[in-house]
Amino acid sequence: MSDTALDVTGWTCPAPLRDRPRVVMGHGGGGALSAELVEHLFAPAFGGEVLAGLGDSAAVTLGGARLAFSTDSYVVRPLFFPGGSIGDLAVNGTVNDLAMSGARAAYLSCGFILEEGVEMSVVARVAEALGAAARAAGVEVATGDTKVVEAGHGDGVYINTSGIGLIPEGVDLRAQRVVPGDVVIVSGEIGLHGVAIMSVREGLEFGVDVESDCAALGGLVQAMLAVTPDLHVLRDPTRGGLAASLNEIAAASGTGVVIQEGRVPVPEAVANACAILGLDPLYVANEGKLVAFVPREHADAVLDAMRAHPLGRRARVIGEAVDAHPGLVVARTGLGGTRVVDLPIGEQLPRIC
Amino acid sequence: MRYIDEFQDPELARRLLDDIHATVTRPWALMEVCGGQTHTIIRHGIDQLLPERVELIHGPGCPVCVTPLEVIDKALEIASRPNVIFCSFGDMLRVPGTGRDLFQVRSEGGDVRVVYSPLDALRIARQNPARQVVFFGIGFETTAPPNAMTVYQAKKLGIANFSLLVSHVRVPPAIEAIMRSPSCRVQGFLAAGHVCSVMGTGEYPGLAERHRVPIVVTGFEPLDILEGVRRAVHQLERGEHTVDNAYARAVRPEGNPAALAMLEDVFEVTDRAWRGIGIIPDSGWRLSARYREFDAEHRFSVTGIQTREPAECRSGEVLQGLLKPHECEAFGTLCTPRNPLGATMVSSEGACAAYYLYRRLELTPAPQAGTAAPLEASPVV
Numbered sequence: 001m002s003d004t005a006l007d008v009t010g011w012t013c014p015a016p017l018r019d020r021p022r023v024v025m026g027h028g029g030g031g032a033l034s035a036e037l038v039e040h041l042f043a044p045a046f047g048g049e050v051l052a053g054l055g056d057s058a059a060v061t062l063g064g065a066r067l068a069f070s071t072d073s074y075v076v077r078p079l080f081f082p083g084g085s086i087g088d089l090a091v092n093g094t095v096n097d098l099a100m101s102g103a104r105a106a107y108l109s110c111g112f113i114l115e116e117g118v119e120m121s122v123v124a125r126v127a128e129a130l131g132a133a134a135r136a137a138g139v140e141v142a143t144g145d146t147k148v149v150e151a152g153h154g155d156g157v158y159i160n161t162s163g164i165g166l167i168p169e170g171v172d173l174r175a176q177r178v179v180p181g182d183v184v185i186v187s188g189e190i191g192l193h194g195v196a197i198m199s200v201r202e203g204l205e206f207g208v209d210v211e212s213d214c215a216a217l218g219g220l221v222q223a224m225l226a227v228t229p230d231l232h233v234l235r236d237p238t239r240g241g242l243a244a245s246l247n248e249i250a251a252a253s254g255t256g257v258v259i260q261e262g263r264v265p266v267p268e269a270v271a272n273a274c275a276i277l278g279l280d281p282l283y284v285a286n287e288g289k290l291v292a293f294v295p296r297e298h299a300d301a302v303l304d305a306m307r308a309h310p311l312g313r314r315a316r317v318i319g320e321a322v323d324a325h326p327g328l329v330v331a332r333t334g335l336g337g338t339r340v341v342d343l344p345i346g347e348q349l350p351r352i353c
Numbered sequence: 354m355r356y357i358d359e360f361q362d363p364e365l366a367r368r369l370l371d372d373i374h375a376t377v378t379r380p381w382a383l384m385e386v387c388g389g390q391t392h393t394i395i396r397h398g399i400d401q402l403l404p405e406r407v408e409l410i411h412g413p414g415c416p417v418c419v420t421p422l423e424v425i426d427k428a429l430e431i432a433s434r435p436n437v438i439f440c441s442f443g444d445m446l447r448v449p450g451t452g453r454d455l456f457q458v459r460s461e462g463g464d465v466r467v468v469y470s471p472l473d474a475l476r477i478a479r480q481n482p483a484r485q486v487v488f489f490g491i492g493f494e495t496t497a498p499p500n501a502m503t504v505y506q507a508k509k510l511g512i513a514n515f516s517l518l519v520s521h522v523r524v525p526p527a528i529e530a531i532m533r534s535p536s537c538r539v540q541g542f543l544a545a546g547h548v549c550s551v552m553g554t555g556e557y558p559g560l561a562e563r564h565r566v567p568i569v570v571t572g573f574e575p576l577d578i579l580e581g582v583r584r585a586v587h588q589l590e591r592g593e594h595t596v597d598n599a600y601a602r603a604v605r606p607e608g609n610p611a612a613l614a615m616l617e618d619v620f621e622v623t624d625r626a627w628r629g630i631g632i633i634p635d636s637g638w639r640l641s642a643r644y645r646e647f648d649a650e651h652r653f654s655v656t657g658i659q660t661r662e663p664a665e666c667r668s669g670e671v672l673q674g675l676l677k678p679h680e681c682e683a684f685g686t687l688c689t690p691r692n693p694l695g696a697t698m699v700s701s702e703g704a705c706a707a708y709y710l711y712r713r714l715e716l717t718p719a720p721q722a723g724t725a726a727p728l729e730a731s732p733v734v
Contacts, residue, residue, distance in 0.1 A: 024457065024460045335361070337401045340714050
């Protein structure tokens with residue numbers, strides 16, 4: 001050990017995770033634990049103004065061009081599921097993160113981490129799915145990397161993708177732009193991806209086949225921006241579901257959010273599965289939906305444009321931003337009561353009975 | 354949606370509420386026994402819609418909340434052992450023991466697995482004959498029969514590496530204990546429908562008679578709760594105290610004979626400690642002598658457990674209906690779902706968690722600038 005005296009005055013606590021001396025699964029769940037990890041450990045360690053925005057993708061200016069830049073890693077189990085595969089997810093997830101900045105994704109990088117022993121035919125199927133999804137999304141895989149880890153040190157295939165795209169002139173999508181009176185629109189039925197994954201991972205069957213909604217949202221976003229570039233914020237409610245996205249927006253914008261619970265489109269099979277397991281569909285992951293905060297005067301036109309697009313046919317207004325209860329999301333229940341819709345802590349846990 | 358939407362119909366709810374409002378002439382305090390009912394009440398805002406004079410007191414019916422700290426510490430100890438696969442329902446993983454929880458044990462290398470049925474744990478035992486597989490058997494009369502069935506199967510199939518860590522509890526002795534408490538304010542009960550679907554209603558007439566309280570067997574959807582409250586209030590206003598089954602679509606007076614036979618075979622009644630309340634005579638089950646070999650407490654020597662309850666936690670009073678969650682000084686400050694002091698804040702069925710998750714708005718006054726916006730007036734809604 002060095003004899004040099006350590007200057008601790010400039011230190012910030014890297015991890016005030018008092019009760020969590022080790023990483024738990026909830027740190028990757030997209031809820032309060034994930035946010036704490038990023039805000040209190042990663043962000044202080046990395047520094048940088050761009051990162052402080054903490055959006056789905058970063059908006060950066062390079063050589064005069066406004067670029068959206070994003071990365072995501074995919075560790076889904078099983079690798080193939082109803083409605084998609086890890087290959088589709090690895091493209092659509094990153095394309096969607098870019099789309100939430102208003103950007104049309106242009107180039108992706110693709111890093112494969114393969115587990116020793118995984119069948120080559122499986123890798124080939126994943127790669128083909130990834131390529132097909134990229135072509136469908138109009139994005140080119142421009143660079144990549146492959147690593148192999150020892151047997152037992154992975155789940156077959158992990159994928160990391162990063163992507164860049166151009167943000168059109170006049171588009172500035174940030175939670176900070178949300179103001180009371182903005183209308184909250186969701187692009188379709190929620191909870192399909194999470195329930196589809198649960199149904200195959202846990203061997204649960206809910207009487208109806210549920211397919212993941214995995215899809216690239218770039219086209220839908222461009223259709224919305226064609227109506228008006230003045231959308232305030234877009235989010236794709238993946239981990240943590242709609243509840244997490246609404247909470248992030250409420251917290252970052254300092255406005256309250258009110259939703260009508262009965263207006264949130266929940267497919268029957270998702271509602272049934274959630275009822276059985278004691279889960280709340282608002283917290284279940286989606287992979288092909290977005291939530292938009294739109295100035296009231298543009299809401300009808302944006303809604304019409306969304307409904308004219310195949311991925312927005314079931315778009316609905318579910319609520320609005322309000323000046324009451326800043327930072328909180330509140331649901332009006334079907335019976336006329338109200339409840340707070342909180343940020344999930346970690347992962348949702350099925351109830352005992 | 355069949356079986357869900359029918360029991361959440363706002364128009365029918367309005368009619369039941371109108372009836373309750375028209376019936377009530379003076380204050381009444383009802384206890385819903387089950388945590389699932391508490392969750393429904395708070396999640397749908399039913400307590401906001403009832404007359405002020407009908408108070409709902411939240412009972413000790415959250416299986417996760419009432420599991421004693423000592424048992425959780427035993428679970429943590431067993432789950433930490435290298436050759437053990439510890440299986441549990443999901444919501445037990447986040448319940449704090451003394452200093453840590455099962456998630457933490459998993460992050461330290463323990464093989465802790467979430468299962469959806471005790472039979473999944475038995476399957477894991479068959480697949481891993483060289484390892485010990487333990488299932489955390491907690492809960493009321495609802496979860497006890499499948500757990501009993503699993504032990505029965507393990508014995509029948511000769512699966513020697515399976516065992517059950519048992520902390521099952523029974524509702525009627527808890528009602529008895531609550532009614533005997535000098536500070537008890539409860540004047541009527543909404544009995545837990547799923548408990549009665551297993552046990553039948555035979556244990557309740559004596560309680561209703563002895564303590565002169567109406568007991569209405571009640572389901573879990575919003576209309577079930579309102580119907581339960583309506584029937585209880587009608588009885589109270591008329592000065593009656595009978596057992597009334599408002600959950601006839603699931604509950605028969607004789608219960609479920611097959612489940613009862615399984616309980617009778619595998620378990621025997623015992624005194625049991627309830628977290629925050631203490632020991633209630635005859636309020637639990639343990640494995641009977643014939644199945645003792647499948648008892649994890651016997652198989653693993655987990656003696657010498659030193660528990661340490663947070664001094665600030667008043668969940669015991671919450672569980673007995675003596676204190677509303679937000680009346681606790683630690684509520685929402687020292688104690689949140691993120692950093693729970695007690696199980697009532699961590700379990701999804703716990704009264705404190707329900708209040709924190711759904712009622713924070715009223716409990717922490719919001720700025721008055723504008724009220725909750727009138728969505729109905731929105732041109733696009």
